[in-house]
Amino acid sequence: MMTLADIAALAEVSESTASRALRDNPVVNKETRLKVQQIAQQYQFNVNPTARSLRTQKSYTIAVIILFDAKSQQAISDPFLLEILGVIADELTHKGYDMLLSTSKTKDKDWKTYYIDAKRADGLIIIGQGEHDQRIEQLSHSKVPFVVWGASSGHDSFTVVGSQNRSGAEAAVSHLIAQGCTHIAFLGDYRHNEIEQRYLGYQDALQKAGLALNADYELITDFTAQDGYLKTQQQLFPLLPELDGIFAASDAIALGAMKALQEHGVQVPQQLAVAGFDDIAMSAYCSPALTTVKQDTINGGKLLVSKLLQQMDGEQAESELLPVRLLTRQSSARG
Amino acid sequence: MMTLADIAALAEVSESTASRALRDNPVVNKETRLKVQQIAQQYQFNVNPTARSLRTQKSYTIAVIILFDAKSQQAISDPFLLEILGVIADELTHKGYDMLLSTSKTKDKDWKTYYIDAKRADGLIIIGQGEHDQRIEQLSHSKVPFVVWGASSGHDSFTVVGSQNRSGAEAAVSHLIAQGCTHIAFLGDYRHNEIEQRYLGYQDALQKAGLALNADYELITDFTAQDGYLKTQQQLFPLLPELDGIFAASDAIALGAMKALQEHGVQVPQQLAVAGFDDIAMSAYCSPALTTVKQDTINGGKLLVSKLLQQMDGEQAESELLPVRLLTRQSSARG
DNA sequence: AATCTTTTTGCAAACGATTGCAAAAGTTGT
DNA sequence: ACAACTTTTGCAATCGTTTGCAAAAAGATT
Incomplete structure (x- = not known):
């Protein structure tokens, strides 16, 4: 392994000069700089980041x-x-x-x-x-x-x-409403910061449309498809005749919910429309393809x-x- | 920031001793060791990894x-x-x-x-x-x-x-065969090392069952659901009346393929059975749930x-x- | 008490860079 | 030819550890 000292020796300058030359410090003569750089290049020299780190107190x-x-x-x-x-x-x-x-x-x-x-x-x-x-x-x-x-x-x-979780969620829910949904459930854990925003967006949309908020429609759900599946079975099936939309705080949840619904014979989207959040790779390729909100x-x-x-x-x-x-x-x- | 020197001073020993004590080197007296360690603890001292790195030539x-x-x-x-x-x-x-x-x-x-x-x-x-x-x-x-x-x-x-990609794939394909499939397609890019093994496993299974290999049934497919979807439409639809099984080298591909099939009105698994590889989170929650091979x-x-x-x-x-x-x-x- | 071991300690030299400061070299002006 | 700058260089200290080696301290042996 080459060290700066070696390069300096080869270039017939001091280590200080070599160091400065490598970092293209204009205080060293242009010719010298080029010479050092050329030699460093030729010998494939790279400064040792640990040593540099120790001295400069930065780790990059x-x-x-x-x-x-x-x-x-x-x-x-x-x-x-x-x-x-x-x-x-x-x-x-x-x-x-x-x-x-x-x-x-x-x-x-x-x-x-x-x-x-x-x-x-x-x-x-x-x-x-x-x-x-x-x-x-x-x-x-x-x-x-x-x-x-x-x-x-x-x-x-x-x-x-x-x-923009809030406005994104609002857009999704407004879209559901525009599709004719009037009883829309929210699935997600609003104790989580980002999900809280999505939850607020959900509320915004309902309010703007003059739809009532209904605590029964708000289900605390983990981030997993599994939990979306379970919560849907356990808590949404009873509400079913009336329930006609689901906004899930993540696509995984949405897919879990859709699975439960399909097994239960509910037609998506005819009887019940679903929207998610994230646009995971699968969302476009499940059946039916999932409406969702894509983050940048x-x-x-x-x-x-x-x-x-x-x-x-x-x-x-x-x-x-x-x-x-x-x-x-x-x-x-x-x- | 405390340095080793500070700790050494506090413990009234040299840096060398302090250094050894901290690493619990038995060459230093047990009492001294404990004293140094105790002080280090008390002052929340941590050795500077950069300096240590420079000296020991290891980065951890x-x-x-x-x-x-x-x-x-x-x-x-x-x-x-x-x-x-x-x-x-x-x-x-x-x-x-x-x-x-x-x-x-x-x-x-x-x-x-x-x-x-x-x-x-x-x-x-x-x-x-x-x-x-x-x-x-x-x-x-x-x-x-x-x-x-x-x-x-x-x-x-x-x-x-x-x-064990090869035997895993063989197991999956053998399972398809056991389910009555006799014309099974392989989707995946066997130029990729791991996929090649899965491809070989696919062949193994066919051979063991005495089924003929058929180049038309082997589709080079990217890792994406999208490509699974496209390749299925383009290259599998024409083979359809006969084709009754698909083994995809990844779940993503499998899901893409299923999507295409469903849109085309093919019943999975009745008309055509599908298996994938990976057990991604979605696999259990798509419809129908995807048979797959789970890696450890x-x-x-x-x-x-x-x-x-x-x-x-x-x-x-x-x-x-x-x-x-x-x-x-x-x-x-x-x- | 003197000598020989065995434990413990600390000195000082690394590790491989960067940089403040002063010295050397090069310019310019008179 | 000398002073006064300006540009370019290098010395030496520093960053915070670890470790070989020798010295000091303690213990054992006669």
Whole structure:
């Protein structure tokens, strides 16, 4: 392995000069710079990031923390997660950062101590705030640069990037209403921040249409197809003659619900229309294809990264909610 | 931030002693050791991993590289991926390692140089070997500790952990045959290592049952539901009166195919039975529920990690293929 | 009490970069 | 030819640990 000293020797300059030359510091003579760079290239030299890290106190690494729900041990919508993770990874690589991934199952190290103080990472991206999280709140009182994917309360003390869950949900439910639904159930766990927004959007739509809210129609449901299936059987079947629409807080839930309905002989969408949220890969290919709301994962990932880097540069970064898109498919096509 | 020097001072010992004490080196007096440890605890001291790294030339970090298919830019079976990633993350954390994640879109840095030589990581886990990969082959000629998730050729020059794709596929197809199917199509891209094994298993089953192989029944299909849908429409519909079974190399493909069939008025499983591979979350909740083969993600992840650590300890680690489980559901239930 | 072991400790040299500061070299002006 | 700058270089300290080796302390042996 070559070290900076070797390169310096080869170029017949001091280590200091070599170091500066490599980083293209204009204080060193242009010719010298080029010579050093050329030699470094030729010998395939790369600075040792550990040594650099130690000296500069920066790691050029970002930690991405995926929060799992304490109870269900499940992250929000798996497929969505992998997508945004991919985007973040690409984006970070592109900016010259490495990505440390941690899937936090609650009981966990103290992020600030472990990542920032220990210089394992220069900043944090936290995905899925779930229910109001103590630790995130705490972080915001420190100087740690971090961004969160989730729901904005409108006056957060930290930077949030997320989807316009509320208006997205409203659009979906309004669409159901436009299709003639008048008794629409909500499936999802509104104790979860993002889902709460979707729940509010659901209410917005009902209210705008002058439809009554009905507590019987609001089912707390985990993120899984399984729970969507079960809750539908247990709590929606009794309401069936009247119930004519379901808005599920995630596609997984929606698919579970549809399964239950189909087994029970309910015609979707004729007797009952269904809409979900996420547009997971399967949604277009189940029967009937699922009407859903698609999040802008690509811009989401990009924004998370750029806002984090902004913070690391000492700038302020505002929260931002991205527009979503309603995709109407067969599951809501009544007449 | 506390440094080792501070702790040493507080404990009234030298840094050397403090360092040894913290790592519980028996060469230092037990009392001294405890005293130092106690003080470190009290002041919440943690050794600086960067400094330690620089000195010891180890990073206590493992790089996980996810390979994407050059063409489709898609990784094998997304849901599966996220699962195994989670297991690996947990396992590594548990062993005191951090996890660097990289999603490699082909044109990429040289893994050895970037991760190992630069001391960013002590070992590599590569997920999804795809088509025969030049870079993996190359790695095996170096001293780099690494393991691969994928298909074993039986005489690999490196450590592979994977599923018994071949026998799993055979089981699935044999099941279809047992259900009375005699004309079974294969959907998947057998240029991909793992899929090739599934393809061979498909052939095994046909041969054992004395059924003829038929090139018309073998469709090269991407990993997506979309492609399953398209290929089915384009290439299977013409064969329909006779065709009575489909074995898809992934659940996503299977679901796409089922969608096409249903739209075309084909009854699944009565007219045509379907089986997939992966048991993605949706498979149990689509209609009809999909018969599929479930991989042992948990043990897969654990094995990857333990075999890698084994290698890092200088031991040899053998390749290993894990048993899979056939889950029979409605999509193949022909009476 | 002197010598020989065995435990414990600490000194000092790494590990491989970056950077403040001063010195050396090169320019310009007079 | 000398002073006064400006540009370019290199010395040496620093980042926070770990570890080989020798010295100091403690214990055992005669």
